[in-house]
Amino acid sequence: MPDLLLELFSEEIPARMQAGAARDLERLVVGALTDRGYLFEGIKAFAGPRRLTLAISGLPAKQNDVREELKGPKTDAPQAALDGFLKKTGLTKDQLKVEKTPKGDVYIAVIERAGRETPHVLAEIIPEVMAKLPWPKSMRWKPGLAVRWVRPLHSILATFDGELVPFSFAGISTGLHTRGHRFLSEGTIEAKRFDDYAQKLKAGHVMLEAEERSAIIFEGVKQAAFVHGLEMIPDEGLLAEVSGLAEWPVVYVGTIQDEFMDVPAEILQTSMRTHQKYFSLRDPKTGKMANRFALVANMIAKDGGKEIVAGNERVLRARLSDAKFFWDEDRKHSLESRVDKLKGIIFHAKLGTQFERVQRIEKLAGEIAAKIGADVEKAKRAAKLAKADLTTGVVGEFPELQGVMGRYYALHDNEDASVADAARDHYKPVGPSDAVPTNTVAVAVALADKLDALAGFFAAGEKPTGSGDPFALRRAALGVIRILLENKISLSLSDFANRADRPFLESHAGALGAHGGKDLLPFFADRLKVALKEKGIRHDLIDAVFSLGNEDDLVRLVARVEALQAFLKTDDGTNLVAGYKRAANILKAEEKKDGKTFIGEVTEKLLSEASEKALFAALAKAKAAIAAALEKEDFAAAMQQMAALRGPVDAFFEGVKVNADDKQVRENRLNLLASLRATLHQVADFSRIEG
Amino acid sequence: MAESVAKARTFQDLILTLQNYWAAQGCLILQPYDDQMGAGTFHPATTLRALGPRPWNAAFVQPSRRPSDGRYGENPNRLQHYYQYQVILKPAPENVQELYLGSIRAIGLDPDLHDIRFVEDDWESPTLGAAGLGWEVWCDGMEITQFTYFQQVGGFDCDPVCAEITYGLERLAMYVQDVEFVYDLKFNDQFRYGEVFHQNEQEFSAYNFERADTEILFQHFKDAEKQCRELLTGKKLALPAYDQCIKASHAFNLLDARGVISVTERAAYIGRVRALAQACCEAWLETPMGEYKPRFADKDAG
Numbered sequence: 003m004p005d006l007l008l009e010l011f012s013e014e015i016p017a018r019m020q021a022g023a024a025r026d027l028e029r030l031v032v033g034a035l036t037d038r039g040y041l042f043e044g045i046k047a048f049a050g051p052r053r054l055t056l057a058i059s060g061l062p063a064k065q066n067d068v069r070e071e072l073k074g075p076k077t078d079a080p081q082a083a084l085d086g087f088l089k090k091t092g093l094t095k096d097q098l099k100v101e102k103t104p105k106g107d108v109y110i111a112v113i114e115r116a117g118r119e120t121p122h123v124l125a126e127i128i129p130e131v132m133a134k135l136p137w138p139k140s141m142r143w144k145p146g147l148a149v150r151w152v153r154p155l156h157s158i159l160a161t162f163d164g165e166l167v168p169f170s171f172a173g174i175s176t177g178l179h180t181r182g183h184r185f186l187s188e189g190t191i192e193a194k195r196f197d198d199y200a201q202k203l204k205a206g207h208v209m210l211e212a213e214e215r216s217a218i219i220f221e222g223v224k225q226a227a228f229v230h231g232l233e234m235i236p237d238e239g240l241l242a243e244v245s246g247l248a249e250w251p252v253v254y255v256g257t258i259q260d261e262f263m264d265v266p267a268e269i270l271q272t273s274m275r276t277h278q279k280y281f282s283l284r285d286p287k288t289g290k291m292a293n294r295f296a297l298v299a300n301m302i303a304k305d306g307g308k309e310i311v312a313g314n315e316r317v318l319r320a321r322l323s324d325a326k327f328f329w330d331e332d333r334k335h336s337l338e339s340r341v342d343k344l345k346g347i348i349f350h351a352k353l354g355t356q357f358e359r360v361q362r363i364e365k366l367a368g369e370i371a372a373k374i375g376a377d378v379e380k381a382k383r384a385a386k387l388a389k390a391d392l393t394t395g396v397v398g399e400f401p402e403l404q405g406v407m408g409r410y411y412a413l414h415d416n417e418d419a420s421v422a423d424a425a426r427d428h429y430k431p432v433g434p435s436d437a438v439p440t441n442t443v444a445v446a447v448a449l450a451d452k453l454d455a456l457a458g459f460f461a462a463g464e465k466p467t468g469s470g471d472p473f474a475l476r477r478a479a480l481g482v483i484r485i486l487l488e489n490k491i492s493l494s495l496s497d498f499a500n501r502a503d504r505p506f507l508e509s510h511a512g513a514l515g516a517h518g519g520k521d522l523l524p525f526f527a528d529r530l531k532v533a534l535k536e537k538g539i540r541h542d543l544i545d546a547v548f549s550l551g552n553e554d555d556l557v558r559l560v561a562r563v564e565a566l567q568a569f570l571k572t573d574d575g576t577n578l579v580a581g582y583k584r585a586a587n588i589l590k591a592e593e594k595k596d597g598k599t600f601i602g603e604v605t606e607k608l609l610s611e612a613s614e615k616a617l618f619a620a621l622a623k624a625k626a627a628i629a630a631a632l633e634k635e636d637f638a639a640a641m642q643q644m645a646a647l648r649g650p651v652d653a654f655f656e657g658v659k660v661n662a663d664d665k666q667v668r669e670n671r672l673n674l675l676a677s678l679r680a681t682l683h684q685v686a687d688f689s690r691i692e693g
Numbered sequence: 694m695a696e697s698v699a700k701a702r703t704f705q706d707l708i709l710t711l712q713n714y715w716a717a718q719g720c721l722i723l724q725p726y727d728d729q730m731g732a733g734t735f736h737p738a739t740t741l742r743a744l745g746p747r748p749w750n751a752a753f754v755q756p757s758r759r760p761s762d763g764r765y766g767e768n769p770n771r772l773q774h775y776y777q778y779q780v781i782l783k784p785a786p787e788n789v790q791e792l793y794l795g796s797i798r799a800i801g802l803d804p805d806l807h808d809i810r811f812v813e814d815d816w817e818s819p820t821l822g823a824a825g826l827g828w829e830v831w832c833d834g835m836e837i838t839q840f841t842y843f844q845q846v847g848g849f850d851c852d853p854v855c856a857e858i859t860y861g862l863e864r865l866a867m868y869v870q871d872v873e874f875v876y877d878l879k880f881n882d883q884f885r886y887g888e889v890f891h892q893n894e895q896e897f898s899a900y901n902f903e904r905a906d907t908e909i910l911f912q913h914f915k916d917a918e919k920q921c922r923e924l925l926t927g928k929k930l931a932l933p934a935y936d937q938c939i940k941a942s943h944a945f946n947l948l949d950a951r952g953v954i955s956v957t958e959r960a961a962y963i964g965r966v967r968a969l970a971q972a973c974c975e976a977w978l979e980t981p982m983g984e985y986k987p988r989f990a991d992k993d994a995g
Binding site for chain 1: 784787808809810811813842844850853871873
């Protein structure tokens, strides 16, 4: 079956938009073809610096014929109904069929549409798709035409089954020609079928596939590094970007001048990456950054790349001179002397300056440090200095180096190593794959930093919504949770959330009427569920324990939930839950009937049946034992005590009629069930357990 | 297409080559505008002529003043006064990229030996209310030109769209002459760039950062704003009004360099200059040379 080849040739398409444009082109064309009843065998879209290409294989030469029967009015319906139907179908009365139905005779219109020739359909579809293609940013360029494209469009190559598909877009008529590489190819290329097209483009130094360009670059950099006894520092984002900047990528290696090699590697790497799009290389043995870089050109130069490498090295020298200048200048002023400058940096309009924020974090970090056994003075010192690098030249130039630079400058100022590490690590974890800080000073500052942000933004009414979380508060809460759990740090979350909230209650933000601290706990509970879900921990069990309201130490909470989950998997656990549910349901019904709540005060002498006496005795024993086990944080023992209740509970329901005729006996038995409920609720709110 | 020639040996050779090249493409060769401005885009030959339907092809050198870029003559490539070479082509010719590459060949950069690329860089001037799409052109990793298709100036749609090509002359010359320190550039065979401009950079850096009288500058800003508004009431004088807009903009740049404008005030000042620029553009479009008739008023709305 025939194939479609479409190429939209333009001036340079921004690298970041190429992949999306190829996807959108494919999606829109597939949609338009499907709407018109087409099936095809294969489709592939390609994007590069100057062209979008679409190849569809096995597309029928003709649209399917369509036969449609439309049911009309009954033959005895008023004339107006018939007229309406004729108008709608465009037929005359004698063209209609009459069909017998149980409700009487009905007019039927048979509409047959012959399938159109595919080239005609394509000539209609493609310009529509082009007009709809959603570029992130597009422009007008043709005088007098409102039509938009990402950059000026120059030619459209469109063939079906080797023949031109005639249409025009933006005043450009389709043709059979395109162009190869801007500098490595001359004249135009004629192509009618995809294979021929791809081959000729390759000869014209254009690699159609982004994946191929990216693989060539990856291998090229690896090889070039290997020649120098080095390896590339992997960088997926950069690889994708440079793949969109060359039709014919060629890797060259340049040298970084020695005078820059004592500048921190992070600065060199960031400068090379953001400004110049170079790959950094490292020594595989030491892991240290090497004095070479790999660049990706779009050119096979006649001199083997001598000028290109020399030019790039010169540009890099200028760039690194700037970076080195900042690095040298920054170290002339201590971090401590910079803290005052934070008064000039607004953190958030409602939450004041960075300076005010640092003062809050310093206090809170000290309190957290005291609680978790970290050095209080060092934690306060680290918190005080942690944001000072925001005023440095390097961080001004490369904001992504905040923290990293703080550590370097702190070390340069002869601050304690743990203080310097905290300056860097208090931002951690910055993402799900990032490690949490482990040194206690950094942990204290990291927790204080995140709790302050959470309390502050909640107080300012800037809570995350379903669609947006501009201040990354979910990440901050998850960070707190991970730091506590992974370091097994016990502390009362509500206590410290309230402490973080205190300055805002007193300040302008608090006066807005929000109460951050109180709202934070449910927010943490939600994040905790998300975090633990990945570990296979049931969210209903977290709810069941969290909702007791007496457990906000996440380490204990998770240990209790894990023990509970293990217990519920056992036979005893399953049956006990069933027993609990039965008791709870009875209580719910009877409490409603009586209009009062049973609190579990059992009168022993009213117990008559053996099984209710046994349950009473078992509960008395279990209640105290569970409390003692929880006190000792021995959750396994608490579960064992619960397990021991299963037998007496089952026996009770088998042998005892709760709703006894005697009013006192009935209430006493209901109290016995209430006692069971209260005993189990020491561990978790069983009513929240699902299933 | 121009033949590959020997590299422009001196700074003035570079300028002369570009002048000849663009003259040969049919451009008017204009002279710098006689007001202090931050970029060639402020030249009325760009800002105002980019608007309206009349064709316009012009090229010129424009001294550009960026007071806060002053480094007392000590930075290898940052200057508070430097030269831009501006080409403005309306409507943008179909082969404008090729025309541009011709100019690169003309100054002696052979694309067969270098890696020349068009890297996304959209341009926006908040003070002019102007925006366009385009690229920075890289030669071996160095930005040598800003290439923009204007979409809007002064808040008005450009129709036809024009192409603006801006060469940073010192940077380009440093590349061509293989020089790392701007003051080492050969201006001609007798003079180095430093002999012409080093003292200038020292003195103006001191003026920009230390000596400029901020009270006078605030007054300049107010006066220029007032005069601009007055010239746009009654019988409008678009061109003299626009001069006042340029002056206000430069006064703001100096005040900014003196560090007397806070972050919040900054946005407000930029807004005031933009309002002037927009009013000037509006007035310009009512003049015979502007003769603007919006064609996309309906289609492009929103």
